Amino acid sequence: MNMQLRSLTDSLAWNVFLLTVGSVVYVLGYNGIAAHHNFVPGALYGLAVVGNNMVPDLSLSRWYVLLNVPLFVAAWKGVGRRFFFLNLYSMVIIALLTAYLHCDFGIKADVYSAIAAGAFMGAGAGLILRTYGGGGGLDVLAVILNRKYGLRFGVFYFLVNAVVMLTALNRFSPDIIIASLVMLFISSVVTEYVLSLFNQRKAVRILTRKGEEVVQNLTRVRKQHATIFPGKGGYSGIDVDMILSVTDRLRLRSLEQDVFAIDPEAIIVVENTFSVIGGPLGLRKNY
Secondary structure, X not given: OHHHHHHHHHOHHHHHHHHHHHHHHHHHHHHHOHHHHOOOOOHHHHHHHXXXXXXXXXXXXXXXXXXXXXXXXXXOOOOOHHHHHHHHHHHHHHHHHHHHOXXXXXXXXXXXXXXXXXXXXXXXXXXXXXXXXXXXXXXHHHHHHHHHHOOOHHHHHHHHHHHHHHHHOOOOOHHHHHHHHHHHHHHHHHHHHHHHHHHOOEEEEEEEOOHHHHHHHHHHHOOOOEXXXXXXXXXXXXXXXXXXXXXXXXXXXXXXXHHHHHOOOOEEEEEEOOOOOEOOOEOOOOO
């Protein structure tokens, strides 16, 4: 089952599907809500919005493409071909949707609009980032700068968004800028949530004197992976094993029941993980 799931998430069709759905949701958030309140989004799309405000004769979609083109030209040899072309596809589909997908959700209050637009755009961005591609040329540039100079992705996007907002200060009112910042905050929170929704697991540490029996139950009965670390009690001096395994919230309760059925004196420590990547547990994004 895990191999079938891995094969699906690795497939080109699945990645294109997620990129398409994510792009639609993202553009719906902007065209359907943010654009009607003149909110300024982040990253390259935000620069395109500012450019469109400066030169309205050039449409937003054309501004977006024009800003992307030099990044893609510069990045032709800097990243893997799959990552490059999936980002190129994302850029094209977002530009087309921006030009032709027009709607109005009818939300009038700026505060509600900022929250709703941030939720839509964050969900779209999260779906896009779950693929082997990204949201356009800026993601390609972020990868290149990270490889060559070690610039972290978060720092890079913070700097880009700072430039976007500083540029927008001369073109938009303070109320619009503040509402846009609220939208960006909501968007970043929802993006992280969508990313963790696919990859979040429960890290389980089990302290027990019946390590071999617990591990056999985990690996043979429950079909989960587990790692066993031999140890010694700090106070008692008794030999104990610490077992590390990863599960999801649906199977956590039954795991606890199985462990306590084997060793009623076991200690179980459960931690939330933001993301589990690698091995059979989650796909790893290759650039």
